Structures are given as C-alpha cells and as structure tokens.
Amino acid sequence: MNPVLVKDNIIIPALVAIESYSEDAVDLVWKTGAAESSYKNIRQIGGGPARSWFQMERATHDDIWSNFLGSSRRMYLVDGLRDLSRWPGDFGEMENNPFYAAAMCRIHYLRVPERLPDKNSLVAQAHYWKEHYNTHLGKGTIGGFMEDVTAVL
Numbered sequence: 001m002n003p004v005l006v007k008d009n010i011i012i013p014a015l016v017a018i019e020s021y022s023e024d025a026v027d028l029v030w031k032t033g034a035a036e037s038s039y040k041n042i043r044q045i046g047g048g049p050a051r052s053w054f055q056m057e058r059a060t061h062d063d064i065w066s067n068f069l070g071s072s073r074r075m076y077l078v079d080g081l082r083d084l085s086r087w088p089g090d091f092g093e094m095e096n097n098p099f100y101a102a103a104m105c106r107i108h109y110l111r112v113p114e115r116l117p118d119k120n121s122l123v124a125q126a127h128y129w130k131e132h133y134n135t136h137l138g139k140g141t142i143g144g145f146m147e148d149v150t151a152v153l
Contacts, residue, residue, distance in 0.1 A: 003039045003152045006030065006053070006098070014102035018080030020110060027119035029054070029105050032129055034152040035145040042095050051094040052101035058091045061104060065089050068111050077107055108133060122146055 007030045015021040015029065033039055036055035044050035049057045069078050081088040084099040093100040109116065112132045117124035126145040134140040 001039050003030070003034060006033065006039055010098045011102045014084060014099045015106050017083050017099070018103045018106065019076050020080075020103075020106050022116070024116040024119045025106055025109070028109065028116055028125055028128070029102055031122075031125055031145070031149045032105055032133055033102075035129060035134075035140065035148040038148060038152055051091070052104075053098065054094075054101050054105040056094055056101070056104060056108065060108065061091050061094060064104065064107055064111070068107065077110075105133075122149060125149075 007026065011026055011029050011033075012021065015025055033053040036050075037053045039053050041055075042052055044055060049059075051057075068074065069081075078088065081100065081103055084103055085093050085097055087093055088100070094104065095101075109132065112128075114128070114132075117128045119125075123142075123146070126142040126149075129145055130138075130140060130142050134145075
C-alpha cells in the first residue's frame with residue numbers, strides 16, 4: 001500500500017470519525033505505521049501478538065477498551081469506532097480494518113497526558129513514540145523510528 005494514500009484515505013478519515021483530528025495527530029499516527037511496519041505487515045514478523053500496520057498488541061487493545069473507553073466523557077470515541085467498524089472492541093478488527101486500526105493507534109496516544117509533538121520535529125516524534133507507544137519494553141529505537149520514517153517518505 002502506498003503510504004501517502006494511507007495517510008489521505010485511511011488515517012485522516014479515521015481520525016475525523018473519532019473526532020480526534022489534528023495535523024500533528026495525523027502525522028504521528030502515519031509515522032507510527034511507517035516505523036512499526038513500513039505499511040507492509042499486518043501481522044508481527046516472527047509470529048508475535050501485534051497486529052495491523054500500527055503493530056498493536058491484544059493486551060494494549062483490550063486495555064484501551066477496558067480502562068479508557070468506558071468513561072462517559074469518551075463516548076464520542078466509542079461512537080466513532082462504531083462508525084468505522086462492524087465489531088468495535090474485537091481485536092480481529094486490528095488486522096482486518098485499517099480505519100479501526102488507525103483510530104485505535106490515535107486513541108492509544110490520547111491516553112498520554114503530554115501534548116503531541118509538532119509534526120515538523122521528527123526527533124520529538126521519535127522520542128514520543130518510543131516513550132509512549134513502543135515503550136522501554138519494545139525493540140524499537142529512536143534512531144530506528146527516524147530511519148524507518150525517512151525510508152517511507
């Protein structure tokens with residue numbers, strides 16, 4: 001899949017649907033997919049648990065549903081996910097529905113209290129991704145994020 005088309009035709013509509021669109025958000029979600037899978041794999045290489053271009057694991061997906069989306073203040077997110085998905089809350093949607101996967105990636109970042117990094121700072125985005133998405137437990141690196149994103153651009 002052409003990464004530019006993903007940004008315009010999948011990520012932007014998904015973020016609009018969950019009322020969480022901003023240029024910084026679109027860019028970070030798009031670069032997360034570039035770093036996690038280069039928009040080539042929807043299953044983790046080596047048989048791991050991660051799914052979608054954004055390589056979200058079931059535990060993260062289910063935690064978002066159990067501990068973040070249950071708040072009445074966030075029903076707009078649930079409503080948006082329902083608009084994007086036949087089976088919202090089903091982990092299988094991560095693999096089969098790129099709109100749902102992009103929205104869940106954005107929601108993962110919504111749980112972070114820190115402001116999103118500016119879309120024009122790849123270094124800041126790489127640090128933010130490593131700290132809040134890939135985490136210290138993940139194999140990804142800040143340098144790898146920047147290399148992967150640059151390769152896809």
